[in-house]
Amino acid sequence: MKYRNPHIPEGINVTKRHPLKELLILLGGALLLIVALSWVFAEFGGGLARLIPFEYEQALVPDALLSSDADSELDVYLTQLSERLQKHMAIPEEIAIKVHFSGDDVFNAFATLGGNVLLYRGLVEQLPHENALSMLLAHEIAHVVHRDPIVGVGRGVGIQIVLSTMLGNPDLNVLGNAGLYTQLYFNRDMERAADAAALGAVHGLYGHVGGAKALFEVIKAERDRMGDGELPAMFSSHPLDQQRLDAIEEMARDNAWAGSGAITPLPAAFADWLKTAALRTESGRNTGNTH
Amino acid sequence: MIELGIFLALLTLGYGFGQYAERRHYRSIIEREKRLNALPAIAARFPPTEPQHHQALVIGSTVISVDYFKRFLAALRNLFGGRVTAYESLLDRARRESSLRMKQQAETLGAEMVFNVKYETASISKGRGNTIGSIEVLAYGTALIRPQAADTDR
Numbered sequence: 001m002k003y004r005n006p007h008i009p010e011g012i013n014v015t016k017r018h019p020l021k022e023l024l025i026l027l028g029g030a031l032l033l034i035v036a037l038s039w040v041f042a043e044f045g046g047g048l049a050r051l052i053p054f055e056y057e058q059a060l061v062p063d064a065l066l067s068s069d070a071d072s073e074l075d076v077y078l079t080q081l082s083e084r085l086q087k088h089m090a091i092p093e094e095i096a097i098k099v100h101f102s103g104d105d106v107f108n109a110f111a112t113l114g115g116n117v118l119l120y121r122g123l124v125e126q127l128p129h130e131n132a133l134s135m136l137l138a139h140e141i142a143h144v145v146h147r148d149p150i151v152g153v154g155r156g157v158g159i160q161i162v163l164s165t166m167l168g169n170p171d172l173n174v175l176g177n178a179g180l181y182t183q184l185y186f187n188r189d190m191e192r193a194a195d196a197a198a199l200g201a202v203h204g205l206y207g208h209v210g211g212a213k214a215l216f217e218v219i220k221a222e223r224d225r226m227g228d229g230e231l232p233a234m235f236s237s238h239p240l241d242q243q244r245l246d247a248i249e250e251m252a253r254d255n256a257w258a259g260s261g262a263i264t265p266l267p268a269a270f271a272d273w274l275k276t277a278a279l280r281t282e283s284g285r286n287t288g289n290t291h
Numbered sequence: 292m293i294e295l296g297i298f299l300a301l302l303t304l305g306y307g308f309g310q311y312a313e314r315r316h317y318r319s320i321i322e323r324e325k326r327l328n329a330l331p332a333i334a335a336r337f338p339p340t341e342p343q344h345h346q347a348l349v350i351g352s353t354v355i356s357v358d359y360f361k362r363f364l365a366a367l368r369n370l371f372g373g374r375v376t377a378y379e380s381l382l383d384r385a386r387r388e389s390s391l392r393m394k395q396q397a398e399t400l401g402a403e404m405v406f407n408v409k410y411e412t413a414s415i416s417k418g419r420g421n422t423i424g425s426i427e428v429l430a431y432g433t434a435l436i437r438p439q440a441a442d443t444d445r
Contacts, residue, residue: 003331005332007328013382014383015374015376019306019361019364019376020306022364023363029371030367030371169366172363172366172367174294177294177295
């Protein structure tokens with residue numbers, strides 16, 4: 001008997017397909033699937049969350065979590081301003097807004113579950129006049145009215161369900177970004193809607209929309225100062241500052257709202273109120289209290 | 292953003308180095324296979340009875356690891372199912388390399404051929420989930436050495 005190993009041609013045990021071609025097909029398919037499923041689940045989760053009664057939402061947030069650093073004068077002023085703005089917004093009966101103020105030097109303001117709006121001194125102290133403050137406050141109130149905080153939670157849960165089901169393999173975690181960008185896309189819609197509602201309220205209160213733009217100019221200036229510039233639109237939860245400014249101008253034009261008018265200054269003691277709030281935050285921190 | 296950058300860098304590096312290593316490895320495998328073709332490796336269990344050969348166990352073992360690119364591609368494949376082509380060439384290389392190492396051992400013993408050749412694989416990453424992707428491919432067989440060749444060796 002003759003024993004030998006014949007020469008076996010190459011490529012029998014290996015599929016001849018270019019790895020990059022395979023990557024392109026698989027990655028494209030996976031991204032499409034994630035975005036599509038995230039979209040569907042986000043819509044579904046957000047829709048379900050919208051059905052949660054506002055009082056249930058209120059019960060979720062303990063008051064202690066959002067205590068205010070504002071002294072009574074600032075508190076009264078902010079509450080009154082909020083109420084004046086609410087008269088010019090379509091606020092459903094069951095919704096109640098609570099405005100809180102933090103003395104922290106944080107450049108931010110947000111609306112969260114249960115109709116709670118939190119303004120930070122870091123942002124508020126840079127606003128030049130009441131009109132800009134009203135635009136900020138009305139924007140956050142609009143988020144509450146649109147039920148954005150709870151809808152955002154619902155959408156987030158929907159998207160997380162998709163991501164955790166599809167991406168059990170840690171090697172694929174990076175694809176989770178596709179789901180998160182889907183979420184950002186929804187967020188930008190929310191911001192645009194809140195801007196529009198806020199501008200309407202500012203017009204209703206002052207009879208013109210002059211000064212509302214100042215809010216976005218302050219935000220833009222802060223971003224320039226921080227030096228991180230603007231992220232590409234795709235990666236940012238808010239529409240670009242310039243786009244927001246343009247949208248505001250367009251809306252004012254479409255509604256034939258006066259673009260300028262008498263600017264209402266902030267109360268004379270406003271700066272002092274902010275200082276008091278800052279001191280309160282400081283002392284609260286020193287005694288170990290958190291708020 | 293940074294995460295995405297790191298991911299792309301790893302993917303590119305994995306692809307670049309992985310492809311380079313694979314091409315080089317295949318060149319070397321094909322060349323050595325030609326050279327060692329004179330020494331057959333046979334799967335049959337019963338060796339020729341005449342002449343009476345000396346016998347020796349010869350083994351060849353290769354441990355091979357997956358590059359980032361291939362691992363990502365295979366993970367994507369897991370979503371859709373189908374042939375994991377990314378791993379096919381990897382395992383093909385490991386099998387052939389092990390076989391070559393086994394034959395090389397047989398050659399140093401002055402063997403004529405290797406009989407009863409078997410392959411085994413073991414995953415080194417057992418229980419470690421997806422952290423490491425290394426496997427061992429083991430080839431072993433019985434080297435048959437002509438009596439006079441073995442005698443002159445000693």
